[in-house]
Amino acid sequence: MADAAVVGAGMTEFGVHDTTLQELFGEAAFAALDDAGVEADALDALYFGNAMGGQTENETHLGPRVASHIGAAGLPVQRFEDACATSANAFKNAVQAVDAGVHDIVLVGGVERCTPVTGKETPEMTRIFASASHRQYEQPTGLTFPGVFALLTKRHMHEHGTTEEQLAAVAVKNHAHGTHNPRAHFGKETTVEEVLEGPVVADPFRLMDCCPFSDGASAVVVVGGDLADSFDAPVDVGGVGHATDVVPLGDKADLTATQAARDAASEAYEEAGITAGDADFAEVHDCFTGAEVLASEAIGFAPDGEGGTYAAEGRTSLSGDRPVNPSGGLKAKGHPIGATGTAQIVELTEQIRGTAGERQVTDSEVGVAHNLGGDAATTVVSVLEAHS
Amino acid sequence: MSDLSYDEWADAVREGRLLGLACSCGHTNGSPTAACPHCGSRDLERVDLPTEGVVHTETTIQVPPATFETRGYQVVVVEVGDARVMGRVEGDEVDIGDRVTLAGTIAEDDDHPAPVFEAR
Numbered sequence A: 001m002a003d004a005a006v007v008g009a010g011m012t013e014f015g016v017h018d019t020t021l022q023e024l025f026g027e028a029a030f031a032a033l034d035d036a037g038v039e040a041d042a043l044d045a046l047y048f049g050n051a052m053g054g055q056t057e058n059e060t061h062l063g064p065r066v067a068s069h070i071g072a073a074g075l076p077v078q079r080f081e082d083a084c085a086t087s088a089n090a091f092k093n094a095v096q097a098v099d100a101g102v103h104d105i106v107l108v109g110g111v112e113r114c115t116p117v118t119g120k121e122t123p124e125m126t127r128i129f130a131s132a133s134h135r136q137y138e139q140p141t142g143l144t145f146p147g148v149f150a151l152l153t154k155r156h157m158h159e160h161g162t163t164e165e166q167l168a169a170v171a172v173k174n175h176a177h178g179t180h181n182p183r184a185h186f187g188k189e190t191t192v193e194e195v196l197e198g199p200v201v202a203d204p205f206r207l208m209d210c211c212p213f214s215d216g217a218s219a220v221v222v223v224g225g226d227l228a229d230s231f232d233a234p235v236d237v238g239g240v241g242h243a244t245d246v247v248p249l250g251d252k253a254d255l256t257a258t259q260a261a262r263d264a265a266s267e268a269y270e271e272a273g274i275t276a277g278d279a280d281f282a283e284v285h286d287c288f289t290g291a292e293v294l295a296s297e298a299i300g301f302a303p304d305g306e307g308g309t310y311a312a313e314g315r316t317s318l319s320g321d322r323p324v325n326p327s328g329g330l331k332a333k334g335h336p337i338g339a340t341g342t343a344q345i346v347e348l349t350e351q352i353r354g355t356a357g358e359r360q361v362t363d364s365e366v367g368v369a370h371n372l373g374g375d376a377a378t379t380v381v382s383v384l385e386a387h388s
Numbered sequence B: 001m002s003d004l005s006y007d008e009w010a011d012a013v014r015e016g017r018l019l020g021l022a023c024s025c026g027h028t029n030g031s032p033t034a035a036c037p038h039c040g041s042r043d044l045e046r047v048d049l050p051t052e053g054v055v056h057t058e059t060t061i062q063v064p065p066a067t068f069e070t071r072g073y074q075v076v077v078v079e080v081g082d083a084r085v086m087g088r089v090e091g092d093e094v095d096i097g098d099r100v101t102l103a104g105t106i107a108e109d110d111d112h113p114a115p116v117f118e119a120r
């Protein structure tokens, strides 16, 4: 078990924010600090994630800027970029730092704006997102990120018989969960029929198989285990795993395995001393419906080949035996790239505290977060547990 | 270290050839790296990959990035011998398992070529 705890958590609504990056981050950061009951002067460091600010808004070297905005200039700030796994990597490094005794109290979080408030419409933002695929061996084909996951999902459908209806069931489930999340980008339900009638983005994915472009920020306060009891509502970090896989995707050993997720999950479960069966729920990286199918298999929430079946049968619903994405996931909650990883940690924290309201998972003592970056090339898996 | 650079790989693609790197561990790389991505060996042999192969997976992209002007193009990963390469399909659409053959290149993205395949 990692010698670390999450003692504060906060996030903005995910959606459209015509607000500067530092103001957006500040809202999440102060929510996390207030939840922990500490001021910025108590912090030893900031671990900060932003994936694409240089490309989307001509903003780099954001660390000191956001630290200044929240009254924490002077702190050591490390900034992380790992595509969509950006702030989970920041979280991992913060956990390791407090576990090792390098720091006592750390703020971890991320911010991103991806909607047209950046001045970038869909074609330009699609191109910026595609920069996380291989410049020489993938991008020249015109590959997009829906395309990346379409290639992986088509192979899964071929090998395991996963159907478009099963993919649509993932979207229906996550939209239903999102209706219970006041911070979700989308707050309305959908149906399998509605998903299957949508325009194709990259087959088998239609519009409703894809997460939205979102703006938002999230943050958590992480402390060493010896300090956990001095806070009101600590949640223990059981373990964190982090692995990469071969890029470009054609050279991966197995396109449907998402091997980095399997390796990261094994590492996190081993550190936490659990198996997948001991976990009560998971937040996974459902940037596309097919991505949730692959993820739920990779972290052991469904047997290989049955991720789609589990969704269609309701087993991964809030009321099912293996709940996945009670927050609504990226699909309904939204996906402001650099904020997504720590937003998953926010959801785990609230679920384990039992404060998730209408979307509360029953008996939620152990939660798993799966945050994936690039063409399934980076994955961070984190296990959080009720404080012992 | 392997002696196959990106520029040599790209020149070969423009000439209608696919170059790869074979490792003694059994993996053959469809795109050049300095060492085997699976075992780390730097002792890789440059090989000419077959220009015919089988579709491993495919998708048709209807929402392209800004630099690509026409929508509705098919992107494939093709098994060529022991390696896989990513490319485009022109002509009839193909399915997983279909046989395809190298038919040229596209260079819509600056001067970066991508192999183009067509159904056999």
Ligand SMILES: [Zn+2]
Binding pocket: B023, B024, B025, B026, B027, B036, B037, B038, B039, B040, B041
């Ligand atoms: Zn090798």
